[in-house]
Amino acid sequence: MSNLKEQKAIVTGGSRGLGKVTAIALAKQGVHIAITGRNEEALKNTVSEIQKLGVKVTYAAFDISDYDAVKKGIEQVITDLGGVDILINNAGIAAFGSFMDMEVTQWTKIIQTNVMGMYYVTKEVLPYLIEKNCGDIINVSSTAGINGNATTSAYSASKFAVIGMSESLMKEVRKNNIRVTTLTPSTIASDMSLELGITDGDEDKVLQPEDFAEVVVAGLKLPRRAFVKGLSLWSTNP
Secondary structure, three states, X not given: XXXXXXXXXXXEOOOOHXXXXXXXXXXXXXXXXXXXXXXXXXXXXXXXXXXXXXXXXXXXXXXXXXXXHHHHHHHHHHHHHOOOOEEEEOOOXXXXXXXXXXXXHHHHHHHHHHHHHHHHHHHHHHHHHHHHOOEEEEEEOOHHHOOOOOOOHHHHHHHHHHHHHHHHHHHHHHHHOEEEEEXXXXXXXXXXXXXXXXXXXOOOOOEOHHHHHHHHHHHHOOOOOOOOOEEEEOOOOO
């Protein structure tokens, strides 16, 4: 298994939930961390936690749905880190409602954040990985991107799009020794899931953020000759 120590990672949506737990898991492996998010106070608090692990850590506060803000923020954190090796595209939003009841503005916001936001961030990071002819991109989709359900039309549409974008990018940049992995987890007891009321957070019944982070770390530690194209993470409890 590869040693991740001294690598540099950007984790979007890294101030809480899956992003925070993943950033901490990577820092425990000796990875230098940059986190992004919209809430600067939450970002600062997470940075303080990660600093205790003895790695370099920085942050940038911006909304990934705003391309100009993404360009500025990504340039800042890469400068702070002195480069980038790993991108974890974790940031996203969710809302549920029937096709007719959900407001057009809400539908548009979900697509703009979950699809265009991931595209914006990747577009700004990718040139650095291509230049060094090495790197990892992990894109977080969902089982909702494999099967649609009633009331999930906007969220499912965005997560289906993430899978398509990821697979296309994977085939495009393999020649640059860049590994692109798509993760499609089932329901995880993340902050977002708890707030939406779709899980009660029971550790014996539902996936935990730490389970997700463990998969991320394991995938990154694979020898460079190998990578996971796509992986679905499920709880053993139905």
